[in-house]
Amino acid sequence: MTHTLVVYWSGTGNTEIMANKIGEGLEAEGLSVDIKFVEDxxxxxxxxxxxxxxxxxxxxxxxxxxxxxxxFFAQVEGDLGSKKVALFGSYGWGEGEWMDEWKARTEDSGADLFDVLIINSTPSSEEEETCVDFGRRFASF
Ligand SMILES: Cc1cc2nc3c(=O)[nH]c(=O)nc-3n(C[C@H](O)[C@H](O)[C@H](O)COP(=O)(O)O)c2cc1C
Structure with missing residues (x-):
């Protein structure tokens, strides 16, 4: 069994919802998953x-x-070369520039990047299912 970590920061809970749903998808595929706030x-x-x-x-x-x-990310990004990595997060009024930069930075780190998922504001129930599916697909990446 492979061990998977979902590590996130969230101020108002939107990215936390995504974390839990992505974790649900990973677990549904039989992976052992820890879902943790970054400070833990x-x-x-x-x-x-x-x-x-x-x-x-x-x-x-x-x-x-x-x-x-x-x-936290600055400290770990140099050691991602042997790991499969996914990125996700919620945003408000922008167009996802933060994720474009974060994605490029992660690719430069040498990580095996699966995909990224961004959701505007609070995930709808349909978007929650998109998160579950993202987790499922990451599990078999
Ligand atoms: C201090 C602050 C700065 C933010 N800056 C941006 C931004 O540059 N672009 C954007 O699209 N949303 C921005 N947002 C909106 C958040 O990304 C959005 O509310 C998101 O859903 C918060 O996710 P969370 O509930 O996981 O904290 C900002 C929010 C705060 C509080």
């Missing part, structure tokens, strides 16, 4: 996982959340 994860914990889904909404002006998520 140590950088060294990443060693235990071969598949990681990172979640963070668009904050600042089209950047990752600066207090907790950005420092």
């Amino acid at each position: 994860v140590e950088v060294s914990d990443l060693d235990r996982y071969d598949r990681v889904a990172f979640g963070c909404p668009s904050m600042g002006v089209e950047i990752l959340e600066e207090e907790a998520f950005e420092p």
Whole structure:
């Protein structure tokens, strides 16, 4: 069984909903999944996982959340070369520029990037199913 981590930051709960639904999809495919808020994860914990889904909404002006998520990701991005990675997050009024930059940065890190998923504001019930499906597909990537 492969071990999968879903690690996220969320201020108002939208990315958290995505994290839980993506985790649901991964589990539905039989994977062992830990879903954790970024502040509950140590950088060294990443060693235990071969598949990681990172979640963070668009904050600042089209950047990752600066207090907790950005420092965490900056510390782990150099060690993603052997991992399968997915990125997700919620956004508000922008056009997803934060994710375009985050995706390019992750590809540059050498990670095996599965895909990215962005959702505007709070996921609708249909969009929640999109998250579950994203998790299912990530499980078999
Ligand atoms: C301080 C702050 C900055 C934000 N900056 C952006 C932005 O640059 N672009 C954007 O599309 N949305 C922006 N948003 C909107 C959030 O990305 C959006 O509300 C998202 O759903 C929040 O996700 P969460 O509930 O997981 O925290 C910002 C929100 C806050 C509070």
